[in-house]
Amino acid sequence: MTVARTAVQRAVADAHRREWAAVLATTVRVAGDLDLAEECVQEAYVAALDAWTRSGVPAKPGAWLTTAAKRNAFDALRRADVLRSKLHLLVESDVTETAIAPEAPAVHDDRLRLVFMCCHPALSLESQVALTLRLVCGVAVADIAKAFLAAETTVAARITRAKKKIAAARVPFQMPGPADLPERLDAVLTVIHLVFTTGHTAPSGGQLTRTDLVEFAIDLARMLNQLMPTEREVRGLLALLLVNHARRDTRTDSSGRLLLLEEQDRSLWDRAGIAEGHRLIVSALADGPPGRFTLQAAIAGLHATASTYAVTDWEQIVTLYDELIKVWPSPVVELNRAVAAAMVHGPAFALRLVEQLECDGRLNGYRYLPAIKADLLRRLGRTAEAVAFYRQALVLAENDAEREFLTGRIAACSAR
Amino acid sequence: MAQYAILIYDKELPGGVADMPQEILDGHMAVPEKIEKIGAKIVNAQATQPTSTATTIRKGGVITDGPFIESKEALAGFFVIEAENLDQAIAVGKCVPVMEGGIEVRPLIQE
Structure with a gap:
């Protein structure tokens, strides 16, 4: 046949x-x-x-x-x-592994061992990402290089170096013990999230999304969720990716111009993806104190289920950001919280928060800070100042869609 | 089992060990027991004299006073351990107390 x-x-x-x-x-x-x-x-x-x-x-x-x-x-x-060289990989048999951590939950899947080995903190983040895409997703080195805008030889060398370290330092092909699991799992989720965001917002160049990377990330999150069904943060990450991906068709208009959340046609959002994400969020929140991925998913979920930008539950979003800052203190989270706070307490209140962040210097060079500040100034009618900050953001912008958006805003403010 | 060097880098104190805070000293005393509990084995453990006693021979044979690299944190001592894998070696490294520096884990070349 x-x-x-x-x-x-x-x-x-x-x-x-x-x-x-x-x-x-x-x-x-x-x-x-x-x-x-x-x-x-x-x-x-x-x-x-x-x-x-x-x-x-x-x-x-x-x-x-x-x-x-x-x-x-x-x-x-x-x-x-x-x-059978000296660089023989350290593969533990199931027997030793259970002997070392008898109290560990019985997770016996070689795919998990592979993922945890690729995302070992002893490897640099770039190596973790490249190795995961190569070994777990089977992506060709040339394609990884293209996705991350790196030279193929650079990526190949990075992967070779990482493999050598795994062998020489004996990074084990095994699950981390229960004491290390939360930290190690967070490293795995970080890698998957980075693969997604790289695909979701191309850091530079013409195209805003790289669909392949996004799909690899979602596949990875799905696989992990299937293999570790009791881990809430895995569920949270999968939900976050699904909900963000559900808005993929509306992030730019037909000519590639970036559309803000408030301008997007919500009827085009992928309802099935949002519904699946929502179920995961609810179940993750019900299981115990939420981690950073679950909280981010919950925020994205509130945006995705609101019928319009205006009726979005901004107060709840600010509350979720407060929780997020507690489990994941980061100036970027504080900046996002300020954006939500503007919807609850007005742009003048939010501007004070953004100016405080600007003063403390941790976000120097972060392109969204001047862009957000410019937007708040514009809403307050301070257009001349707004233009100055849009210009600052324009210098820092890294892809055409964002550049075009900012240029448009500058033109609109100057015309007034 | 494989061998690893556990290298301890920390700030230097004027009076050396005599100036070490009590909790760091206690921490060091507890290390061997912790390593045994982890399932690793100490092959060798050494503490070094301060860098002011070091002598460096540069390429070409020139002798200079002091350590090879001048830095705020200096090599203070090292262990050679036998461990199952990097995770176990890292667990050993984590139980060594430091004031401001850090611990470097290096696999040793073995036949």
């Missing part, structure tokens, strides 16, 4: 998206070496294209790929003892 080539290609692409992490994580255990495991998995996907064309797409593509990749690894290990 031969299957149409395009159908097989689609099946392989689908298996790449759904199964890569599981296939690689299982193969790592056999290969004991990240490079070898990656090669073997890559080969298995290539072989699948021919084999599935010849004899049909298997009922369980993931199992087929895992078997093939593991066989490749066994063959390679038999062929060359060289591979």
